[in-house]
């Protein structure tokens with residue numbers, strides 16, 4: 135008959151080996167897991183350093199959860215199986231065990247603190263919006279997005295961005311396309327390898343501007359200004375969705391960020407500023423009663439209404 139000590143040793147050896155292998159498999163196969171619009175599972179393939187950090191952190195945390203899950207349930211099921219009544223085991227008769235109680239309080243506490251310490255640099259980096267090449271104000275409306283280029287090349291450009299997926303697809307009378315509910319008329323256009331600061335607010339209710347591949351997710355709150363940033367390393371189209379339940383058309387206000395080369399960006403800016411391809415400008419198509427924070431409002435707003443990270447003037 136195995137002693138309790140040997141059982142624990144045996145079990146821990148097994149779990150260390152098993153989880154180590156699993157973790158190594160997960161970490162080393164990260165790129166293979168990366169996702170695009172054609173695949174259904176996992177996070178989007180990261181295209182910024184920040185998004186890569188978040189992606190990796192996601193796996194580390196998943197592995198920690200897995201270790202705890204397998205460890206706890208493994209010990210539980212093994213104990214029940216190996217010490218069952220039919221084998222002649224008698225139930226122990228004790229009411230508490232201080233050592234165990236201290237352990238199951240201290241260990242989870244250390245795990246949580248460890249995760250917090252590990253995640254802090256990434257959270258701090260997300261908030262460091264200094265030295266941006268481009269500043270863009272993003273405004274959430276029910277149910278569309280408004281973009282306004284505040285600073286940097288393209289200053290003065292503003293437009294609304296609305297879902298273009300045909301209604302027929304939504305009611306299942308037309309086949310759904312690959313970018314179903316992720317296509318917009320006017321994507322946000324930004325240059326590649328430039329730090330873009332997004333200043334995020336809302337006009338009516340709370341929305342959230344989120345583009346997973348860029349590692350950005352930030353609530354947009356009426357009367358408040360929050361900011362975030364990204365620096366895309368690869369040209370392409372990156373999509374996201376409003377990520378805060380904001381009313382009946384919450385699912386129908388996607389985000390598309392088009393990352394282009396410097397030359398293409400300059401060309402696009404030229405066309406926009408010349409007004410040649412400007413399809414909808416905020417001034418002509420702004421929803422009625424729009425009471426969005428103007429640039430001056432943002433710059434002169436009382437500190438209390440601006441998040442700690444946004445106290446520097448927007449302009």
Ligand SMILES: [Cu+2]
Pocket residue numbers: 274275277340341342376377378379380384387
């Ligand atoms: Cu929304």
